[in-house]
Amino acid sequence: MTTILFELGTAELPPKNLKQMRDALHSGVEKSLNDANITFDNIKSYATTRRLAVQIFGISDKQPDRVEQKRGPAVKGAFDADGNLTKAGLGFAQGLGISKDDLITISTDKGDYIGYNLTVQGQAVSDLLPAIFQKALDELPIAKRMRSGAERSEFVRPVQWVVLMADDQVINANIQGHSTANKTCGHRFHAPDFIDIDRADNYESILQNAFVIADFDKRQQAIQEQVQKLADEVGAVAIVPQDLLDEVTALVDLPVALRASFEERFLAVPQEALISTMQADQKYFCLTDKDGKLQPYFIFISNIDSKDKAQVIAGNEKVVRPRLADAEFFFLQDQKQPLFALTENLKNRVFQEKLGTIWEKSERIAKLSAFIATQIGANVEHATRAGVLSKCDLASTLVGEFPELQGIAGTYYARLNNEPTAVADAIEEQYLPKFSGDKLPATDIGTALALADRIDTLVGIFGIGEAPTGSKDPFSLRRASIGVLRILIEKKLALNLVSLIEQALKNYQGKIDNLAKTFTDVMEFINARYRAMYTEQGVAVDTIMAVQAINPHMPLDFDERIRAVQAFRALPQAQSLAEANKRVANILAKAEGQVADNVDESLLTEIAEKELYQAVQNAKNATKPLQENADYQGILTELANLATPLTAFFDNVMVNSDDVNLKNNRLALLKQVRGLFLSVADIGELQG
Incomplete structure (x- = not known):
């Protein structure tokens, strides 16, 4: 039993989908081996900044022999009256190089045929592997491939070396336009020269000695442990989003975590802006206290083990300071006028060409929020004010620089303007839930605002005939509909969709031609979302259909019926x-x-x-x-x-x-x- 090593060495690979490429290469090779009936014990895959690699352990040396049944002409046409082969029968036998005595009879529901069990010798695995690896590379999920220099082969980055070995022997082949060898490269700075691989089994340890942790998961674990240790030293909690962790893991061969700091004055800026710029632009892990308040530290992952770490830390502090200063500048600039003053800017910003400006949308949201507030026993004055201010921060310089802070920035500015707490909180909550499984608005005013915003958009876009088609949904109406259903159901609000949509239509007088059709289309669209929402929860489709058949107009009522039918099915x-x-x-x-x-x-x-x-x-x-x-x-x-x-x-x-x-x-x-x-x-x- 043999160990195979395949490694593709390249220029720096795209970090955001390195893990995906590793997994795809692994599954592609595994599938091809199984399809070729090649036995093996297990496969291990690797991915670093400059390589994708696969080790196959306990692989057989050759495919097993197999028998293929060849079917010829019908027995009636294969033999004459004397039992001798006819021209057709003889042609079949000669084509396979066999005699009459080797033939068998194959019985089918359509009659008997002559045939032959042909033994096909299994090929040597070493002869099959080059094509298997090339096929797996060709099928990697790469959006755009490139050609390097005069090479005809294409890949996501220029290929620089290829390793293909069976134990201690090189399997000679040409993959991605490169001849295979037993030479790899270590860390770009700590071990830049080519290194010989003596045996395929020793691959991981050889790279370890060359300052490369080839195993993506081990590298990630090392990062997590180092980050945890540095956070604990200052009594903080590290913010480690999985996407960012995967990207940072893909950016380094030898992770060395270092902690740096920034001036405490920047903590006066909305921490979401600071976190956003440090994560997105610098790939830093931010630190908070146990209550989630940002601390004046960050952790970064260096790809070198520097002898002068203080200088590396100082360099990162110097780089991040202007970015934090920019966020501070925008925040202070916005405060030169009250939040409401930004409404003037909204009067010139188009929400949708046929539906008017963002300011007009804010007015509609305010009216619908007030209506919803009366239905759920919330403060109507606060709901109206929150609606008026809901989109103001879209005209702020902070949101202009950090679009992901819409709503969040508005809440900060509303608090600074001494707006009622319920109004300020609602401005951020209007965007909840942002995605499947996200939290819902916590306050009544936030709930009213979140419902009003989504329903207003649904009614408006359907009213001008711009309903989603296929996969195109530029206004995210499917997500908005599920958001409406989740809020009404999970917050146990006994609100009728009919009254909500009718109220929203009143606010569009003069902008929508066919109010009746719009009402019907919006109702049908929202009702169609039940299936996607409940099937995701594991509810059977026929249970959903049983409730949809009677068309309840109250989502909370719909949900209670679903639960009742589910319980009934167990009787x-x-x-x-x-x-x-x-x-x-x-x-x-x-x-x-x-x-x-x-x-x-x-x-x-x-x-x-x-x-x-x-x-x-x-x-x-x-x-x-x-x-x-x-x-x-x-x-x-x-x-x-x-x-x-x-x-x-x-x-x-x-x-x-x-x-x-x-x-x-x-x-x-x-x-x-x-x-x-x-x-x-x-x-x-x-x-x-």
Whole structure:
């Protein structure tokens, strides 16, 4: 059993997708080995700033032999009356270099054919590996490839060397336009010369001695441990986003974490701006106290183990200072006028050409926020003020430099202007949730503002016929819709979408031509988001369809029905009742004319229909108080008692009786059964 080493040496690879390329190379090689039926124990992959590598342990030397069944012409056409091969049969045998005695008969559902079991010798693995690695490289998720100099092969960065070895022997090949060898490069500064690899097994230790930690995960762990240690020394907590950690890990071969500091005066600037510039521009890890307040320190990862670390630290402090000073300047510049004064600038900024300016949008948000505030018992004056100020910070210089601070900057400026706390907090909360699983607004005013902003955008964009198509959703209306649903459901707000959308439409008078169509389109669009939202939570599609069939307009009510149907499915009677509901729906759909609402008890002749009628009366009485409390789970649990009488009814009663009066009375009884279940959901949609 052999160890294979493959390494592709390049110029510095793109750090943001290095980990993805490593994983793709690993899975590509693994798949090709399995497809070629080559056995191996395990694969280990590596990725550093200048290399992608794979080690394959315990690989077999050759493919196993395999048998391929070759099928020829039909037996009838392969032999003549004397049992000799015909021209067709002879041609098949000669083509394979075999005699008549080697042939077998292959029986199929279409008849018998002559055939032959051909043994195919397995190839040497060393002959197959170059193509396997080249294929894996060709299939890497690289958006844009480049050609280096006169080379014809393309890759994300210029290739500088290629290693391909089996144990201590080089496998001679040409990959990415380079001849394979057993030479690699160590750290660009600490060990810049080429190094011989004596054995494929020793790859990782050889690079370790050359100041390169080849294993991406080990390098990342080393960074995390060093950052933790430096943070602990000053009693701080390091902010380590996974994306930033992955990028920094990809930027260094030999991680050396160092802690630096900046002037405390910069802490007067919104810490989100400082953190943003240090993370995005400098790839630094910021430090906070246990309450999340930024501290005047940062940790950076050097790619060299300098003899004079103080100088490296001083250099990074010098580099970051102007960036922090810029943020400070913008923050102070914005404070020269109150937040509300920025509204003048918004009057010249277009939200959408047909829908007017951002200032007009702010006015609409203020009106809709006030309406929502009345519905949820919040302060209407605060909701209106928050709406007016909601977009002001878009005209600030701080947000102009740091767009990700929209809302956050507005909250800082509102507090400095002594706006009510509820108003200030709402300005930041209007953007929550920002993504799937993100936190929701914590305050009532923030909730009203977040709902108003999203609904106003939905109504406006649909009103001018710019609904999302395919994957194009420039105004993120799908995300906005799910945000609305999450807020209403998770904050348990019993608000009706119909009234919210109608109110939003009133604010667009004169800008939207077809109000009725816009209302219908927005409702359908939001309702269509339920499926994506609930399937992500593991809810079965037919459960969602059962509730959607009755089209509840209140998301909180929709959610409660979903939970009730989920619980109902666990009952032993669920399957039979689902089938019975489907049958009832089909019968009623085929009924001629209007089915009566009331049942004439004197026309009940069969025992089974009398028992069902009584069961329905009992269910009505039992579910009435449950209906008043919207206890949908309790209703369905009570209706489960209809399973036995309903089954007996279908087994013993002919609904479509020749007697028209009996027939209509039985249809009326089934209509009442159907109505009881439809008070919660259409159980007939459940598939079992």
